[in-house]
Amino acid sequence: MQLAPALPLALLGLLGWSQTEGAQAWKLAPPKPLPDARPAELERWKELSCAECHEDVTREWARTTHAMAWIDPLYQESLKEKKKPESCHNCHIPEPLSHVEPGAKPKSRDPQHNWSHFGIDCNTCHLGKEGEILGPFGAPNEAHRSVAAEAFRPENQSAMLCIGCHATNIGPVIGIARDFVETEQEKKGRSCVGCHMAPLERTIAKDATTVRKGRSHELQTPRDPAFLARAFEYRARRDGAKVLVEFENVSGHRVPGLIGRVLDIDAELLDAQGVSLAKGRLSIDHKQFAPVDGVLTLELEAANAAAGAKVLLKGLHDAPGYETPQLFLERTLELH
Ligand code: HEC
Ligand code: HEC
Ligand code: HEC
Ligand code: HEC
Ligand code: HEC
Structure with missing residues (x-):
């Protein structure tokens, strides 16, 4: 997949959906609990090992449909009509994206495993091939090996972290990321993360002291x-x-x-x-x-x-x- 070159920040600033807008202007009301059967938050999120040190991030994630991609009653219901439900699992209980070519549809985890409960979990985006944690900074720490990864550069995030799952028409879903690619939205300074994950500045782990520029994991959604x-x-x-x-x-x-x-x-x-x-x-x-x-x-x-x-x-x-x-x-x- 062709990756768009980085845009100068000055150009980004001219656009309505700029990624450089102040966090306050960008951060909208937190997504409302769903007015439907899905829970407001994935229960059991504290069981994730990451939650021990990244509590804020994990709690944000626990409120997204990514966290609920497996337990989602709408998903479970729609599987009942399928002859081959296993063909549905790739994007709902994926293995880490690092296990496939960048931008490809992920492989599926075993649905029988207890781990399925956690849907599109932290490992999907962050676990590298050798057990290292992929992230935007590559800052050394004592908890795990962190690597500044290509996929986490702002200009690569859409292609390497989002489009692989969001570009396919399947079930009730329209692969809208194709529109994004075909109309070269990146040239306008737009990215999936830029609009769907609001910018924040904070310390990112328990006992960490460096304030870093990052993103809320609470996906901004049309339910807001x-x-x-x-x-x-x-x-x-x-x-x-x-x-x-x-x-x-x-x-x-x-x-x-x-x-x-x-x-x-x-x-x-x-x-x-x-x-x-x-x-x-x-x-x-x-x-x-x-x-x-x-x-x-x-x-x-x-x-x-x-x-x-x-x-x-x-x-x-x-x-x-x-x-x-x-x-x-x-x-x-x-x-x-
Ligand atoms: C290529 C990745 C991919 C595969 C494979 C996949 N899905 Fe999904 N699924 C998605 C995405 C992305 C969404 C979210 C779409 C949205 O919110 O607009 C989704 C959401 C859903 C939803 C929730 C819709 C809602 O009302 O919120 C259902 C139900 C669903 N998928 C059923 C299925 C079924 C059935 C299959 C197998 C035939 C399947 N999916 C396979 C990517 C996938
Ligand atoms: C024992 C505590 C601890 C646990 C458990 C932990 N982390 Fe971390 N993590 C840290 C610390 C400390 C940092 C560095 C903070 C800093 O430098 O500001 C960090 C940094 C990160 C970063 C940023 C990496 C970069 O680019 O520098 C990511 C991403 C991350 N962790 C993801 C995870 C995920 C995913 C898990 C679970 C699989 C996890 N962490 C488990 C403590 C932990
Ligand atoms: C492993 C596949 C996968 C990856 C990677 C992925 N998504 Fe999703 N995404 C899904 C599925 C599946 C759903 C719907 C789950 C459901 O409703 O059951 C979804 C739902 C969403 C929604 C709808 C949220 C809502 O509440 O209605 C947004 C927005 C979204 N994803 C954005 C992103 C962005 C941004 C990225 C990249 C940072 C990304 N996704 C990466 C599979 C994926
Ligand atoms: C310029 C800002 C912007 C960009 C860039 C953007 N989105 Fe969206 N997205 C929105 C808005 C606003 C909505 C709500 C409109 C709607 O419901 O379709 C939305 C809705 C969605 C939904 C829910 C669609 C549905 O019908 O359930 C998904 C999934 C999604 N975006 C994923 C992505 C992915 C993946 C990318 C990158 C390929 C992306 N978005 C890029 C602003 C953006
Ligand atoms: C759909 C992909 C995706 C999933 C799932 C995901 N993250 Fe992230 N994460 C990102 C992206 C993209 C960034 C980089 C945001 C930026 O550019 O600053 C990030 C950044 C981070 C950072 C660095 C701090 C920051 O705000 O940038 C930490 C720590 C982190 N993630 C932890 C987690 C943990 C823990 C989980 C599970 C609870 C998780 N992530 C799930 C995509 C994901």
């Missing part, structure tokens, strides 16, 4: 309404007797990436006094998806929209396992 809303830039403009409401996908891949997810966005045109002039709805799902870098447009009839008119947006998100759709967007747009 504020994060989902950032998938688009929203605009409303006049076009003759119409008002066009535009949704530009700035997420680096199509939206959504899972069969069964639906975004229903209602738009209402109001005059300066708040009287409703027109209404419309945009539904986004895996068939009518928002293409990467594309703009979806909703047309409102607006022959009589005078100065001061506004568009009110309200968006609901439904996903497999949700009991009810969740509000993710409430916003007023000025007309341009």
Whole structure:
């Protein structure tokens, strides 16, 4: 796989989804507990040996669907229909990525092993071929051998740590990382880690004293309404007797990436006094998806929209396992 060259930091800073933005601006509300059957946190996370010294990181990870990739009731349920469920396990209970070529789909662990409980565990990304720990720093310590690895250089992370599992259409999943690769998102300074793991500065192990720049392991997810809303830039403009409401996908891949997810966005045109002039709805799902870098447009009839008119947006998100759709967007747009 071709790896994109590093981008100058100055260029990254110009982009909305910059990786160099302050941690405060980037860190959104922590993901909400799922409004469905999955637990808010993987129980037993303290059994991982890493938790003893990396408690913060491990607890963050324990709240992700990576941690739940095996125990996930939606996954376990979907295995029942499969003749060859073992063909599903590669990405849900993987062996370390270092066991395959960079960017390839990992091998699967033995599902009978107690260790399956931990889904996509620390070893998946961090365990090297010779038992060394791969990381971004390569700082010597007494607990384990650490190596500064190619895969952890920011410009390699997407290709070497994420895309191998996220680029395949399988089960209900759409391999959205293909969009990211085909449209050369890295040239725009975008990366999977840059958007999905918020930057932090902290000491990274028990009794460590050096404050390091790292990342939260709590993946930012579309189950967090504020994060989902950032998938688009929203605009409303006049076009003759119409008002066009535009949704530009700035997420680096199509939206959504899972069969069964639906975004229903209602738009209402109001005059300066708040009287409703027109209404419309945009539904986004895996068939009518928002293409990467594309703009979806909703047309409102607006022959009589005078100065001061506004568009009110309200968006609901439904996903497999949700009991009810969740509000993710409430916003007023000025007309341009
Ligand atoms: C190439 C890697 C890969 C393989 C192999 C794989 N999956 Fe997945 N699976 C994923 C990814 C990535 C996600 C997360 C997608 C998302 O959240 O958008 C996922 C999520 C899921 C989910 C959860 C969906 C939800 O509602 O949250 C189910 C169910 C699932 N997979 C079923 C399967 C089944 C069944 C198979 C075997 C036919 C399978 N997977 C094989 C990568 C894989
Ligand atoms: C006995 C304590 C201890 C245990 C157990 C432990 N670590 Fe560490 N780890 C450390 C210390 C100390 C550092 C160095 C901290 C520093 O230099 O700021 C470190 C550093 C790291 C780093 C950064 C490596 C780099 O690039 O320098 C990673 C990644 C890491 N550990 C992962 C793990 C994983 C995964 C496990 C479980 C398999 C684990 N650690 C178990 C104490 C531990
Ligand atoms: C070993 C395969 C694998 C690797 C490597 C991997 N993922 Fe995933 N990822 C999955 C699977 C499987 C799921 C869904 C699990 C489920 O829902 O049961 C998932 C889910 C996700 C989600 C959805 C989270 C949510 O809560 O809805 C995001 C975001 C994500 N991964 C980002 C990343 C990023 C960023 C990287 C690289 C740092 C990465 N993944 C590496 C397999 C992988
Ligand atoms: C899907 C891949 C993935 C998994 C799974 C994963 N990490 Fe990481 N980890 C990363 C990435 C990417 C970074 C580097 C972030 C950066 O660029 O600073 C990282 C960095 C770290 C660091 C260095 C500190 C920091 O914030 O950068 C430690 C320590 C660490 N991980 C421990 C763990 C432990 C412990 C687990 C399991 C509980 C774990 N990781 C699971 C991808 C992963
Ligand atoms: C520019 C920021 C950005 C980049 C780059 C980015 N994402 Fe996302 N990602 C988002 C946003 C925002 C969402 C929520 C929109 C949605 O639900 O599809 C999202 C959603 C997701 C989901 C959930 C999709 C679903 O339908 O369940 C997965 C999985 C994911 N991203 C993985 C990745 C991977 C892997 C990469 C790198 C190949 C990546 N993302 C790159 C911002 C980004």
